[in-house]
C-alpha cells in the first residue's frame with residue numbers, strides 16, 4: 058500500500074471516500090468485500106451511493122479492512138454520520154463551563170469503560186466532580202454518536218416525572234400521551250448517547266426508565282451521575298475518587314490564576330497548596346471555594362483559617378468527605394458580606410438555572426435594593442458559591458446542589474423562606490403576563506424558568522395555603538408553559 062491518501066473536501070460523500078480509499082489500498086471491490094466480511098454488491102451500492110448512510114458497524118468493518126489511519130477513519134465516520142442526518146452540533150444541551158477542565162486519569166478509564174458498557178453510572182459524594190467529568194467525557198466522545206443528549210434531573214422532585222423530563226429535553230413532541238414510546242421512536246434507529254445528571258433523589262424511577270429504554274433501543278448508551286448507583290444488571294457503577302494530590306494542586310492553581318493570572322507557584326507555595334488540598338480531601342468543589350479566597354486572604358492565612366474551619370464545625374456522623382464539603386461551604390459563606398450572604402440565601406429558592414433579571418426580582422427586597430443585586434451576585438460568583446453557565450447564547454447562573462441545599466437551610470433558619478418564595482411567585486406571575494400571547498416554543502425556550510415554576514408550585518402546594526392562593530396566576534403560567542412540556546399536568550391537577 059502506498060502512502061496514505063487523506064482528504065478530498067471535508068464534506069465529501071461516503072461513496073467517494075470509500076472508492077478513493079479502496080483504490081489507494083490497491084483492492085478490488087471483491088478484495089474489500091472479503092476482508093470486511095460484506096457482500097460484493099454491498100460494496101458496489103455503497104460506492105455508487107445507492108446506500109448512502111451505512112451503519113456504524115459497517116463503517117468500522119470497512120475501515121478495519123482498509124487499514125486506514127485514525128483521521129481517515131474519522132472522515133469515513135463523519136461522512137456516514139452526515140448521511141444519517143446526525144444532530145447538528147450544539148443541540149445536545151451539553152452545558153459549557155467557563156472554567157477550565159483539569160485533566161484526570163479517571164477520564165480515560167471512563168472512556169474505555171463506556172465503550173464496553175451500555176450503562177455507566179458515575180457515583181461519588183457531592184462536589185467530587187461527577188457532573189463535570191460526565192460532561193467532559195460526553196463532549197470528547199460526542200463524535201462517535203449520531204446524537205448526544207444531556208438531561209439534568211435536579212429540577213424533577215417527583216420520580217414519576219423522570220420520563221417526561223427526558224422527553225422534554227429530547228424534544229419529543231408533546232402530543233403523545235406516552236412519553237416513553239415517544240422517546241423510543243425518537244432514538245431507536247440512531248446511535249444515541251444519553252447523559253442523565255443528578256439521579257440520586259429519583260434513583261428507582263430512573264432505573265426503571267433506563268432499563269426500558271436500553272431494552273427497546275439497541276443503539277443507546279446511557280451515562281448517568283448519581284450519589285448512589287441505579288442497581289441495574291446492565292450497569293457498571295464507577296465510584297469517582299477524590300482528586301489525587303497533583304490534580305488537586307492543578308485545580309487550585311488554575312482557579313487562583315483565573316482571578317490573578319500573574320500568580321505562580323514556587324516550591325514554598327506548592328507545599329502550602331498541597332497541604333490545603335489535603336485538608337480539603339481533594340474535593341474539587343471545596344478546592345474551588347478555598348482557591349477563590351487566595352487573593353483576599355493570602356495563602357498562609359487561608360491555610361490557617363481552613364484548618365480552624367474544617368475541624369471546628371460539622372457533625373461527626375456524616376461521611377468524612379461530605380462533612381469536609383459542608384464545613385468548607387459554611388466557611389466560605391461566613392466570609393461573605395451581609396448583603397452577599399442575604400442574596401446567596403434568597404437565591405437558593407432557584408432550583409433551575411436563572412438569569413440576572415430573575416436574581417434581581419427574587420433576591421432583592423428588605424435590606425437589598427434591586428440595583429445592588431448585580432454587584433452582589435458577581436461577588437458571590439467570584440467566590441465560587443454560584444456558577445455561571447453559557448448555554449447557547451444565554452448566560453445563566455446556577456447553584457451546585459450541595460451549596461444550594463446549604464443556602465436553603467440558612468434561608469429557612471433566618472425565617473426568610475416564605476417571603477422569598479412569594480417573591481419568586483410574583484416574578485413568575487410577571488413572566489406569565491409577558492408570555493400571555495407567546496407561542497409555546499417561546500415559552501419552552503425558557504427551560505430553566507420552567508424548572509423554577511415547578512419548584513414554586515410544589516413548594517406552595519405542600520407548604521402554605523396563603524401561597525397557594527397567591528399561586529393562582531403562577532398556576533396559569535404553569536399549566537400553559539408546563540402543559541406543553543407534558544410533564545406537569547398531573548402536579549397541577551392536585
Ligand SMILES: Nc1ncnc2c1ncn2[C@@H]1O[C@H](COP(=O)(O)OP(=O)(O)O)[C@@H](O)[C@H]1O
Pocket residue numbers: 154156157158159160161181182183184185186187188189190282308341342345444457
Ligand atoms: N476535573 C475538573 N476540572 C475542573 N473543575 C472541576 C473538575 N472536577 C470538578 N470540578 C469543579 O468542581 C465543582 C464540583 O464538581 P461537580 O462536577 O459539580 O461535582 P458533583 O457533580 O460530583 O457534585 C464544580 O464547580 C466543577 O466545575
Ligand SMILES: [Mg+2]
Pocket residue numbers: 187188189254255282
Ligand atoms: Mg453534580
